[in-house]
Amino acid sequence: MRQFTHEAIDSAEFDRQKALYSPFTQSVRELLDAAIRTQVDDDTIREAQLAIEAVTQRLRARQLEGAYGVRYTVDGRGQAWGNPVIGVRNAMAPPLMIHTDPDLRCWSEFELGAAYEGPPGHVHGGVSALVLDHILGEAASAGMTKPNFTGTISCRYLRGTPLGALRAEAYIDRVEGVKTFARGFISDADGHTVEAEGVFIRPVWARD
Amino acid sequence: MRQFTHEAIDSAEFDRQKALYSPFTQSVRELLDAAIRTQVDDDTIREAQLAIEAVTQRLRARQLEGAYGVRYTVDGRGQAWGNPVIGVRNAMAPPLMIHTDPDLRCWSEFELGAAYEGPPGHVHGGVSALVLDHILGEAASAGMTKPNFTGTISCRYLRGTPLGALRAEAYIDRVEGVKTFARGFISDADGHTVEAEGVFIRPVWARD
Known part of the structure; x- marks a missing residue:
């Protein structure tokens, strides 16, 4: 491989x-x-x-x-470019274009259509988890300049996420040693639909 | 829509x-x-x-x-059939063929290739979450006979999941009123790579 x-x-x-x-x-x-x-x-x-x-x-x-x-x-x-969330060459990716603000907050506006459907007319809960895992990871990695792997991720579903225009955001909540705690959400025009918290871990080979 | x-x-x-x-x-x-x-x-x-x-x-x-x-x-x-995990008509789905044992334990053996890559040679953490959300949901719904929506899902990544042949399993841990607690994992030939716990909620319209 x-x-x-x-x-x-x-x-x-x-x-x-x-x-x-x-x-x-x-x-x-x-x-x-x-x-x-x-x-x-x-x-x-x-x-x-x-x-x-x-x-x-x-x-x-x-x-x-x-x-x-x-x-x-x-x-x-x-x-x-092969990445299933952002990959320029992966047709499974919506793809998300992730912007990083000067304060390292990450956000993206994107559309999810028929390929991402779980409950009728709504985004599959696991697709929301896929998007959130990715954008939280990117926030935790400070725009991919620092390698980090997901340790844990938890998603809380507030209501169904409709297919269509959506927004995702993520930011670093705190850093404790090799662990970075990130938070984020997916929202539609009416507010948050899914919230997430993740712990990302700096791999041994990338530690100072 | x-x-x-x-x-x-x-x-x-x-x-x-x-x-x-x-x-x-x-x-x-x-x-x-x-x-x-x-x-x-x-x-x-x-x-x-x-x-x-x-x-x-x-x-x-x-x-x-x-x-x-x-x-x-x-x-x-x-x-x-449009489902991104099991859909017969969705090319984004691996697709998983999910088997339900008589004790309602769900399992699937499947292959993940280039389209599911996160870290080089490994499954994207969010793809593991997508698969686990789906199979836990199916276990919680007793083979899709009872509708359930994801309330929360938490994934714990034990190590990187290599691309290739994998197995996923899920089962009901306990039921408390309208909440069903399900657990599951993804494994490769060497054991578990990701473990998950989810709370699934019976929608109001489907309660007795």
């Missing part, structure tokens, strides 16, 4: 790749949504399947042996 | 649709994986994007207005 990648790229190459892969991944994301919602006849489904398999075969002609890993540009921009 | 669907189907139609959509969705799932891992040249990426957009356009010729919702066959088989 390929894990770490050492071929660091510069910022111009990062931008070039992002401009290529963002619309490509978006096309896969749209297909994923259409595959859930389509009501076309069976023959069209079968033809679509053959067309998709042909595209996949072309893409697999040359590919990474394992997963994408986490890469950094030579000037330190993170390239977690 | 389409939420509930009343057009109940019989068991034969359920099986027919499942046989049609399972391989179709699997083709989208493979494409999603290939899109993350491909190393083909830029022109091939652009051609693939056009081909994918053409398929999506055909599928969208006739589609549900909103998300898939949760349906049941006339004989009560659940059809949460």
Whole structure:
């Protein structure tokens, strides 16, 4: 399994790749949504399947042996492009664009559609946990400059989170040694729907 | 937003649709994986994007207005096919096939590949939370015969969960009035990697 990648790229190459892969991944994301919602006849489904398999075969002609890993540009921009929450190359990711304020508070505004549904018309509780785990982790890691792994995470569901436009926020509550306590929430236009608290732990190899 | 669907189907139609959509969705799932891992040249990426957009356009010729919702066959088989964990029509779902033992313990064996990566070579912590929220919820709902919504869920990460073959289990720990307490874990060949506890609440409309 390929894990770490050492071929660091510069910022111009990062931008070039992002401009290529963002619309490509978006096309896969749209297909994923259409595959859930389509009501076309069976023959069209079968033809679509053959067309998709042909595209996949072309893409697999040359590919990474394992997963994408986490890469950094030579000037330190993170390239977690396979990531299921923020990944530029992962069609499962909404994707979240996470902003970090000067006080290190992280926030993101995003849309969740048909692919994220649990109860009818509402976000799957586990998808909310996925989003919150990620954004709390990013806040705890101070914008990904300090590696941290989730120790525990707890989510409290105040009410159903409707599919559609949402916001997530996270911030560091306190730091105790190698443990960082982060808090956050998901909200819709009417306020918080899910609140979370997480403990993130600095790995041994990254401690001072 | 389409939420509930009343057009109940019989068991034969359920099986027919499942046989049609399972391989179709699997083709989208493979494409999603290939899109993350491909190393083909830029022109091939652009051609693939056009081909994918053409398929999506055909599928969208006739589609549900909103998300898939949760349906049941006339004989009560659940059809949460848009679900991001178990959905037969959702390429984001691994998908988990969840088995329920006679004692109502739920378990599933599944594979997580490149699309679920957080730390290099390992499952995203939030994906583990997504899987656990779902399987604990299913255990708490006694095989989806009793509706329940997540009240709280807490996950404790014992060590990194490697991508690859995994198992998840969940069971009811105790019931107190409208609250069901469920526990579960994810494990690899070497034992538990993540443990979870959740409180699930019977909605008002489903109470006796």
